Amino acid sequence: xxxxxxxxxxxxxxxxxxxxxxxxxxxxxxxxxxxxxxxxxxxxxxxxxxxxxxxxxxxxxxxxxxxxxxxxxxxxxxxxxxxxxxxxxxxxxxxxxxxxxxxxxxxxxxxxxxxxxxxxxxxxxxxxxxxxxxxxxxxxxxxxxxxxxxxxxxxxxxxxxxxxxxxxxxxxxxxxxxxxxxxxxxxxxxxxxxxxxxxxxxxxxxxxxxxxxxxxxxxxxxxxxxxxxxxxxxxx
Amino acid sequence: xxxxxxxxxxxxxxxxxxxxxxxxxxxxxxxxxxxxxxxxxxxxxxxxxxxxxxxxxxxxxxxxxxxxxxxxxxxxxxxxxxxxxxxxxxxxxxxxxxxxxxxxxxxxxxxxxxxxxxxxxxxxxxxxxxxxxxxxxxxxxxxxxxxxxxxxxxxxxxxxxxxxxxxxxxxxxxxxxxxxxxxxxxxxxxxxxxxxxxxxxxxxxxxxxxxxxxxxxxxxxxxxxxxxxxxxxxx
Numbered sequence: 001x002x003x004x005x006x007x008x009x010x011x012x013x014x015x016x017x018x019x020x021x022x023x024x025x026x027x028x029x030x031x032x033x034x035x036x037x038x039x040x041x042x043x044x045x046x047x048x049x050x051x052x053x054x055x056x057x058x059x060x061x062x063x064x065x066x067x068x069x070x071x072x073x074x075x076x077x078x079x080x081x082x083x084x085x086x087x088x089x090x091x092x093x094x095x096x097x098x099x100x101x102x103x104x105x106x107x108x109x110x111x112x113x114x115x116x117x118x119x120x121x122x123x124x125x126x127x128x129x130x131x132x133x134x135x136x137x138x139x140x141x142x143x144x145x146x147x148x149x150x151x152x153x154x155x156x157x158x159x160x161x162x163x164x165x166x167x168x169x170x171x172x173x174x175x176x177x178x179x180x181x182x183x184x185x186x187x188x189x190x191x192x193x194x195x196x197x198x199x200x201x202x203x204x205x206x207x208x209x210x211x212x213x214x215x216x217x218x219x220x221x222x223x224x225x226x227x228x229x230x231x232x233x234x235x236x
Numbered sequence: 237x238x239x240x241x242x243x244x245x246x247x248x249x250x251x252x253x254x255x256x257x258x259x260x261x262x263x264x265x266x267x268x269x270x271x272x273x274x275x276x277x278x279x280x281x282x283x284x285x286x287x288x289x290x291x292x293x294x295x296x297x298x299x300x301x302x303x304x305x306x307x308x309x310x311x312x313x314x315x316x317x318x319x320x321x322x323x324x325x326x327x328x329x330x331x332x333x334x335x336x337x338x339x340x341x342x343x344x345x346x347x348x349x350x351x352x353x354x355x356x357x358x359x360x361x362x363x364x365x366x367x368x369x370x371x372x373x374x375x376x377x378x379x380x381x382x383x384x385x386x387x388x389x390x391x392x393x394x395x396x397x398x399x400x401x402x403x404x405x406x407x408x409x410x411x412x413x414x415x416x417x418x419x420x421x422x423x424x425x426x427x428x429x430x431x432x433x434x435x436x437x438x439x440x441x442x443x444x445x446x447x448x449x450x451x452x453x454x455x456x457x458x459x460x461x462x463x464x465x466x467x468x469x470x471x
């Protein structure tokens with residue numbers, strides 16, 4: 001890697017994204033990798049604190065942060081995870097491909113994060129996520145690093161089908177059974193059923209529409225011997 | 237790279253435990269290390285006889301792991317295919333003499349901490365035993381491709397060179413002698429040794445040998461020395 005002054009940099013192509021942070025306003029790439037530096041850029045680069053730029057001359061066993069991030073994202077992403085292969089500042093974000101339950105392989109993630117110079121952060125394991133929701137991000141920390149370390153991290157992240165996955169929600173048929181003589185004989189009005197769907201809203205997407213039934217109380221048999229009334233569905 | 241089934245791994249581990257004397261996390265690490273070394277060299281597991289003749293393994297620790305590596309790879313000190321270098325590092329280097337390829341495999345310290353994540357709810361030792369069967373190679377090991385310069389005097393085969401120490405008279409093999417002030421010396425005489433104050437002694441039954449009449453009587457079916465007064469050889 002060679003360092004050149006800004007004046008010398010005019011006409012050269014940037015070897016990496018240059019980040020700009022304006023507190024409360026903007027945080028992102030002011031210039032993208034591959035941008036050709038021109039005279040008009042110099043003032044802005046200086047405002048960003050850049051008086052020198054790097055020219056990369058990668059050795060055969062080295063890898064650029066963006067290429068590394070692409071390898072890491074591909075390895076970490078398991079079932080139900082999508083990402084855009086357009087690393088920004090050496091980082092790629094992973095998104096849920098559909099509504100579901102986030103499944104993080106914690107040992108694999110821990111082992112991945114113990115490899116020097118790579119990192120992956122995720123939402124908490126077993127979080128309910130929606131399609132398109134950001135669930136994780138990974139990045140290679142230095143601008144240039146050894147390819148072997150990235151390949152090793154990728155192998156760890158890839159183990160068991162990817163450290164980050166979204167499990168589709170199980171479309172279980174659900175129902176509600178309310179028991180009790182008083183309700184069954186109409187001595188009292190059931191007031192539980194009308195609250196239940198609202199109260200159990202988080203499960204709604206698990207289920208088909210709720211169905212309700214009132215049934216006579218009966219001695220509790222063994223679970224396998226329950227003889228539910230016809231037409232009544234129940235939680236599986 | 238050749239894959240190893242869980243059944244094969246378990247078989248290798250059982251063999252290693254039997255040879256070593258007990259099951260411990262180091263055994264599991266050593267079996268994994270040996271398997272990885274052979275896979276990197278694209279050798280069979282265990283190596284075939286022609287492969288074994290091309291295999292040299294350096295172990296850098298005299299711990300359980302070293303025994304397990306030797307068991308899986310079938311290298312032996314006496315065949316000069318197993319070399320011990322006392323670095324105290326959980327590492328071993330696997331060399332293919334035919335291609336000069338060499339891989340140094342280092343057990344990561346991180347794998348010890350990760351064990352409790354891979355096998356939660358167990359004691360650290362139990363977790364290690366369990367986790368080292370499930371942890372991917374990448375998490376357990378770092379691998380370096382290295383060059384190892386072996387002289388012809390380090391290779392398996394007959395002794396190629398002998399000299400006599402001009403101080404103690406011991407014969408020194410395979411160019412392990414040291415030249416000092418024009419004298420050819422063995423290493424203990426030239427550099428000092430792990431022992432000190434050597435003194436020749438006499439000991440009881442110096443006349444014993446495995447082929448002596450006394451030893452022949454120890455064969456199964458023969459009377460022991462204490463029984464000899466009561467009769468001859470048993471039917």
